[in-house]
Amino acid sequence: MTAVLSDIFTLHPELKHLRRALQLCKGFGLYFVSCNTVPLRNELVAALKANLATPIVELPLMPENDIFIDAQMMALLAAASADAIVFIYDLEKLYHLKDRYVIQELNWRREFYGRANHPVVFWMPDFLLTEIFNEAPDFADWRSGLYEFTLSQPEQLSLMQSTWESVGENFIEQLSLTEKQRWIVNLENLLAELAGQEASRTKSDLLCRLGMLYGSLGNYEQALGCYQRTLQIQRDIGDKAGEGATLSNIATIAHAKGDYKKALMSLKEALQIDREVGDKESEGLALNNISQIHKVNGDYVSALDYLGQSLKIQQGIGDKRGEGATLNNLATVSHAKGDYDTALRYLIKSLQIRQDIGDKQGEGVTLNNLSQVYQVKGDYETALHYLTQSLQIRQTIGDKQGEGTTLNNISQIYVVKGDYDTALVYLTKALQISQSISNLAGECTVLFNIGYIYLQNDELQYALSTWLKAYHIAKKIGLAEALKNLDELAKQLGHEGLAWWGTLTPADPAE
Secondary structure (H helix, E strand, O other): OOOHHHHHEEEEEHHHHHHHHHHHOOOEEEEEEEEEOHHHHHHHHHHHHOOOOOOOEEEOOOOOOOOOHHHHHHHHHHOOOOOOOOEEOOOHHHHHHHHHHHHHHHOOOOOHHHHHHOOOEEEOOHHHHHHHHOOOHHHHOOOOOOEEEOOOOOHHHHHHHHHHHOOOOHHHHHHHHHHHHHHHHHHHHHHOOOOOOOOHHHHHHHHHHHHHHHOOOHHHHHHHHHHHHHHHHHHHHHOHHHHHHHHHHHHHHHHHHHHHHHHHHHHHHHHHHHHHHHHHHHHHHHHHHHHHHHHOOOOOHHHHHHHHHHHHHHHHHHHHHHHHHHHHHHHHHHHHOOOOOHHHHHHHHHHHHHHHHHHHHHHHHHHHHHHHHHHOOOHHHHHHHHHHHHHHHHHHHHHHHHHHHHHHHHHHHHHOOHHHHHHHHHHHHHHHHHHHOOOOOHHHHHHHHHHHHHHHOOOHHHHHHHHHHHHHHHHOOOOOHHHHHHHHHHOOOOOOOOHHHHHHOOOOOOO
């Protein structure tokens, strides 16, 4: 939705009432503005800034900031003029992390806002406004005004679709944790508005996107819940192609958790559907993904067979993007078999295709994998060369998850070279990225590697503390491979196995 500032007051008459209330307010006033989408909020704020003579002080709330909201506000007002108005944004970000505690905080610290002697405007989505009325009634009753702004349902859907599709396939990888949380709020609100309507492609599409966001945050159970609801809708409306895609998404979550049996079962169902509807591109992708399950299980013969079938289909229909991915995966199987020369040949072919078609994300992946071949060959300088190229691409396209992976892999070069200080620098950067996008699986991997750096530096206490964090993450999201590694690590340390980690406390894990 786009509108010049002079038109937005016509499109949203409620905005005139909010502007007038703020113009007339002298001293303290508490205003709630309900707005579900950030783009609409930004338009409304811009209009008010352009039409209010008084200055506006803006306070975007940050999840990592544990200072009380009113204390942050007072610090900003210390340098503001006496007639300044305070706009507070992103309360939902704190709510996502702290649940109802942040609402209760507003309730029992409400008098501090009055002492500010300035108009205070909270901008929030509908669901949070409901929480405030339910959980902080005294704070809610203290309000001077309530203003609600909404895009029509078609406008919200159109905005979501155009934003998502304008960025492309790696949209989620480019989002920060904050942005993911905003998208989750928007999608949940749209789904709430559709709750009373019949099953539709729109509903299944929203649920699918919500599942992808939850999956990227490591919230696998919530992601699976979204995909299961998506699957039911698609079956109800007869969307066979969508059903196949959702089964593949379910397999992706199962694979991430290490539940390879479920992943394989879902992929085989997807493959059958793809063949029924004649979707050759999806069939090639399903075959490719099935190969990765067999690879993890050590069945390289079956993995290569499925990849061969996938490659034949992709070359037959001219699916260059899929061909580049399959060649990359053929290389990873050859690498796992110890056939590094064959792996190198496949990677060079994959890189050429991905560069030719401008698949920057795929190019970053293949460059990363090329580095792994040279690392195992002992050519660390060439490995670093490819990792540096991969890092540059991933930073350029905003692939935060890929950037974290590459930084982690760079660290391992320095570990092999015995330069643990430099390795720790890269691992720290990788950890910061994983935490910034809430990539729990990536965070677990990095913590595991950081623990080994501490061990090499004879800092056992720090090593154990770091591995304990990895254990809790792996247990929380069900990372089977990480739990297996931690089980083996506990035995190497002279203990009975995985259960030992559960007996430790963060305060003193060495005891």
